[in-house]
Amino acid sequence: MNRTRLDDRLADLDTDGYLLDASQEDANQLYLSGFTGPDPFLTLYADGEVHVLVSGLEYGRATTEAAADTVERHADYDYEYGGREERNDMYAAFVRDKGVESVSMPPRGPVGTADALRDRGIEVAVDADDRLQAVRAVKTDDEVDAIRDAQKANEAAMRAAEELIAGADVAGEGDDAEAGVLLRDGEPLTSERVTEDIEVTLLRHGCALDETIVAGGAQAADPHDRGSGPLRADEAIIVDIFPRSKASKYNADMTRTFCVGEPSETLREWYDLTERALGAALDAVEPGATGEEVHAAACEVYEEAGEPTFRTDPETETGFIHSTGHGIGLDVHESPRLASGGEELEPGHVITVEPGLYDPAVGGVRIEDLVVVTEDGYENLTDYPIEFVAE
């Protein structure tokens, strides 16, 4: 964690401290405390020091693992597991014990804790800007390396997926399966089968995984459809993989779109357009450029070709119907956003760039690379070919 940047970003807050009540599932908590607690615990940042309060069960591990100046346990406040009001009394006592009478909490902090502290005379303000997220957004070299390593696992998993898809046979009229269905060893090749190979590969490379997208045909036209059932020839198959390193907890992200057989002319045009939109967006990435400008560069490629975007039609359900990308780190989706209103890029921002086109009648195409913003542009952390028709 970069404490100078943290102090700098929090300097204009009017409160005595910054309070988190969350488990390791919350990236702010993981970042500030350095502790992988599976249940919610408190972290208070005040006067340049990090204070952690955990249950007795977590205490031993927290004392060695947490990047904190002090680690306390519930028993230090004579709290026994169970009573809700007593727990809130303990929280207030923990905050006051650090000389803190007012705290800021991030917007997604729990309202129950905020209101309980207010009831006990502690002022609680919402840090609507989520300043910790802005601190996290700029990565150190070590953090960039952690993301780079996760992307290497991603590349291995993408290769496993592409080999499975590219090596498939296509069912003909005489086969048991419906004509056009992809086959492996005579069995229909399903989204689930490809996903399984991807996820096993990720595990073998030290990564956990949340959800993986392997979606073909009309399923691919919904950017968040995970895909299911048999894959088919001549359709676009979107493979979107976002692994998380088990050791470092940092995420990576990559998307490729594949086709076995003969894509329609429209799909070929979409693929070329999307590759151009990716290039245009990447060309726009540099310190000082805004996320909105990078998004605009991708939109313009599509709009010039007559494809709808959210800029030209906020209600469109076809065309380029999502943002161009997002920051990534301890969260899969974090600052900065490459979208309308997206903030200014800084060296150390790690972002995805992922334009795409969607229409249930045609299918979906998306290409996504992961890059880090450098002093004079960007470095691409993704080493995987961009080719539509698998061979």
Added chain:
Amino acid sequence: MNRTRLDDRLADLDTDGYLLDASQEDANQLYLSGFTGPDPFLTLYADGEVHVLVSGLEYGRATTEAAADTVERHADYDYEYGGREERNDMYAAFVRDKGVESVSMPPRGPVGTADALRDRGIEVAVDADDRLQAVRAVKTDDEVDAIRDAQKANEAAMRAAEELIAGADVAGEGDDAEAGVLLRDGEPLTSERVTEDIEVTLLRHGCALDETIVAGGAQAADPHDRGSGPLRADEAIIVDIFPRSKASKYNADMTRTFCVGEPSETLREWYDLTERALGAALDAVEPGATGEEVHAAACEVYEEAGEPTFRTDPETETGFIHSTGHGIGLDVHESPRLASGGEELEPGHVITVEPGLYDPAVGGVRIEDLVVVTEDGYENLTDYPIEFVAE
């Protein structure tokens, strides 16, 4: 979802509606909306109807997938992605549009949204009892079946782990590895290797996974240590697996403790005590019994044998240093708690029962089964032998 139970549980709230602002990561949200949205979205329950508000990107999928009476998208409120105040205006307009002027939110709902609605004249109360969690705690037969299926995957994974451990050789003086280290194919058998086999097995059985514990020796003495490095003969190895069905999203949970070689007399005593504590706790499980009583039954076995528990010493770091169990469902940890203050058990509660003993100088032993409370006792959803020394 059981709407009768929902209406019954929410009846005494003084507000017009119940509001969630969360992604599918939040079990209340998944339960109430039925929608697997990866980014936070709003769900409002009012006048017996479920209303969902999602972004344009999620709209198509939400209309088919969500268990909601109405699904709306941001564009319905003329909101474009980006502006924070405009987003909060949209949230307030969405709530008011349903005739709602006051809402309850669960204690872990986001304070940013709560305060923003308050600023816009909507009353927000904290439902400190987290009533939705109490509704979720009682499972329908379909939910129990989903958990049962996940536990079957768990059994397959536990078998893979036990076979790997039981089939290990033990390094002697002449081997490359340190004497006492477990070996597979001449290589040290590590926690990481066993974990990988467990997780690959879970994936092949349709389950995702969060973190798996394979911890031996002193590592096993910390109940939340995931374990790392070579495993050794004569030490207790805790294997704790909690998979989640990818299709149903329901979790399962099981722990076994294994030993290769000759456990110490203390470890043997601990294992026998823990098996007895498990039996005593299970015997106490029936409708009308409280979680506190089930916990007491396990504690008494340990306390009579002179082992410390949190009941006899809240600051102890050795002995039985956690609760006896927890409810499980869409969350791995949910109501009811088998602990001090634990609530009354009802038919349909699915709970873990998992006593254990810990001391870094000895190691750790834990045995955990998963059961459903029935009309006259419980049904054990776990079909896996309880044997310490692997053969």
